[in-house]
Amino acid sequence: MKYRSAFDIIGPVMIGPSSSHTAGAARIGRVARTLFEKQPKRAVISLYGSFAKTYKGHGTDLALVAGLLDFDTFDERIPDSLEIAEKAGLEVIFIEEEAVPEHPNTVKINLYDDENELEVIGISIGGGTIEITEINSFKLKLSGDPAILVIHQDRYGIICSVTTVLSKYEINIGHMEVARKEKGEMAIMVIEVDQKIEDAVIKELKELENVKKVIRMVE
Numbered sequence: 001m002k003y004r005s006a007f008d009i010i011g012p013v014m015i016g017p018s019s020s021h022t023a024g025a026a027r028i029g030r031v032a033r034t035l036f037e038k039q040p041k042r043a044v045i046s047l048y049g050s051f052a053k054t055y056k057g058h059g060t061d062l063a064l065v066a067g068l069l070d071f072d073t074f075d076e077r078i079p080d081s082l083e084i085a086e087k088a089g090l091e092v093i094f095i096e097e098e099a100v101p102e103h104p105n106t107v108k109i110n111l112y113d114d115e116n117e118l119e120v121i122g123i124s125i126g127g128g129t130i131e132i133t134e135i136n137s138f139k140l141k142l143s144g145d146p147a148i149l150v151i152h153q154d155r156y157g158i159i160c161s162v163t164t165v166l167s168k169y170e171i172n173i174g175h176m177e178v179a180r181k182e183k184g185e186m187a188i189m190v191i192e193v194d195q196k197i198e199d200a201v202i203k204e205l206k207e208l209e210n211v212k213k214v215i216r217m218v219e
Contacts, residue, residue: 022063024105024124025051026078029067031132031142032109032120034217035149040111040118042091043068049104051124052096064107065092073128138179138188145174147217148197150189153210154180161208162189169201186212 033039045064047055055061059078066081068090077084085092097108105124111117121134132142135149142149152158159178166173172194180187197216205214 022059022078023073023128024126024130025060025063025107026067026071026073027128027130028107028120028122028124028132029064029109030070030072031067031122031130031217032111032118033068033070035120035135035215036111036116036118037215038113039070039088039090040068040113041089042093042112044093044095044110044112046095046097046108046110048097048099048101048106048108051105051107052098055094060107061094064109065090068092068109068111135188138181140177140179140188140190141175142190142217143175143192145192145217146194146196147190147192148202148205149213149215149217150191150205150211151213151215152187152189152208153212154182154184154187155210158208158210159189162191162205162211165201165204165208166191166193168204169198171195171197171201 043065045061047060051060062078062081065085066075066078069081069085069088071077071081082092103123103125107122109120109122111120119134119136120132122130122132124130130143133139150162163173173191174194175192176190178187178189202214202216205211
């Protein structure tokens, strides 16, 4: 993972003792909330490696839940996030996993409401930098930079259609990948960009044939 500036190493403005265990955790939680597109009713948070061993002391539990409540890394409500979640009707369950992950700061978040469910796996790399490595069993790489996720039917020409729209609005792509489970079935396109994505872009992408959903990530 390349750091773009000194702030990636020092860490962001934040509440909490650790950029990896607190700021990174808050960002993972917030990405999960963004992907779910609303506040869930239930969250099962499975912690691995270092996260599982030190999450209470480093406030990782508070930060993850704060992210699910859509709090940023510097939000002064982070220390009270568990109580706020309970009052908001968000049930939270923490599980300390013993499996050895590829990265020591790994968390799996399962979100539920009456109609939807979502599974997100993320890692906190350091300095508040994160990567989402899996969404609903789709393996991918999402860093939390300005990005869009395009959920679509795996069809000929869809990638060209999406990139044509981005080119029309002069949006430069920094990273892009496509994940699918089976040929011709559902796929996810991850596109990280260099500038803010306006509503008009999202609207036009949603209107493309074979596109099922477009999600703009937290910027």
